[in-house]
Amino acid sequence: MKKMIGFISVLALILTFAFFTNQTKTNTATKKDLPIVGVLQLTSHPALDLIYEGIIDALNEEGFIDGETMTLDFQNAQGDQSNLNSMSARFVSRNTAVMVGIATPAAQALANSSQEIPIILGAVSNPEEAGLVANNEKPGGNITGVSDLTPIKEQFELIKELLPEAKKIGILYSSSEDNSIVQAKQAAEIATAMGYETTTLTVSSTNDVSQVSSSLASQVDAIWVPTDNTVASAMNTLIAATDANHIPVFPAVDTMVEEGGLATIGLNQYELGKLTGQMTAAVLKGESDPATTPVQYLEQGEIILNEEKAKELGISIPQTLLDQMANQ
Template identity: 75%
Template structure:
């Protein structure tokens, strides 16, 4: 009797193990059939975080849910180039079906890692100028996506309306980001066309922001900053430096207004992410191909005003502008 009980116990264990192994094998096989989406973000700051969330939400809405209908491999390089390179290689070694790069350095790392796997640009200012595509109208390779080209002229016109006595505009950007250099040069030209004098300074890392921001603020009437990941990561530091001089910042991004900028005509970062996510889903479904899919743009920017900052700096916002503002802090 004892032998029979022991035999039954052993048989039960073996059958249970076989069942678990079969379930595990079935699950692994099913997961192998799911598309792998590699999502690479340069670093953490509010604008890029919103883009990432928009991408993921759009993918979910299009039927791609992590662990169910896709495998999402989300990596954040925290601003480290070696991380960008190794994470890009990771996606390629996983045989990713598609890769998404948020910010120009992330997109460039992905492009260097593969010329075959489809790549979607999650908000890159000028893909053509960054040598990521043959042209923004006809990418021609394995890369397409979304531009976050900022409406610089509209931002400078807003500055003029808010600060009619401003003469000298400071332009501050990172010398290590291609997209920032492009925007900085555009801002210099447009500011001069609008009758401003300009003083331009650059930073090479977040460590420079406090000192150079303070130096620039002591020489100008207002400061404009582009869609710049280095400055966005140290926006609070920059605001502290400019507040000490009583100088307002007109940033290119709405989230930087929330962090202490005065105002902007900005693109909704979350909506940029959603547009990139929709393009990713369309490629996965076989509806479009990167080579023939033009770079996409959001059609309209919104006015964002930080009324608390305006009050701190003694700036009166015209009622006509307040009535147009979509998001007023």
């Protein structure tokens, strides 16, 4: 009888062990079967961080949750090109289901790494001009996504409304960002057509921002900055230089106003991320093919105004502008 009880106990232990071992193998296999979503972010600053937050929230809302229905592989290159290249190669080696590039340099690195894996662009002003798609309406390859094309003309109209006496506008951007070069050229053309005298200076890295912005601030009545990741990463440095010269900054991005800029008509970075996440989810569900999916845009910008900065600089805000903000 004792032998029988012992045999049953051993058998029970063996069966229990086999069950949990099989369960572990099943769970492991299931995790391996989850689609991998690779997200590559150029660097850390508030605008790009908000885009990433929006992407994740949209994916979750669409049913893609890290560790449950997808495997998220998030990589931040911290502004280093070699990191962008190696991280892109990592995604390809992992056979990701879809790759997402936050900012133009990240998207370009992903595009160079694969012509087969679907790529969704997060915050690329003009994918066609950046050489990422054949056509913004009909991309034609493995890439589509979201444009953060900023309403430049409206931004300069805002400058005129807030600074009716201004005559000289400075344009500051990074010469290493294709996205910024295109915007700066458009801005100079628009400003000239509106009767402004423009002075354009460039930086090659964040180390240049202090000296270059101080020089520019001494020559102009206001400074306009495009959607530029290098300048955004050194926004505090820029504002320190312009405040010293009592010169307002009109950035293209809403979060840069919060960091010391005066005002903009800008796109909501979080909403850009949400739209990017929704497009990513559509690819994962098989509902969308990048080749035939047009680049998407947010419908309109919002007036963002730093009233505290206006007081610091002694700038009066027209009541009509306050009324527009209240009705947004």
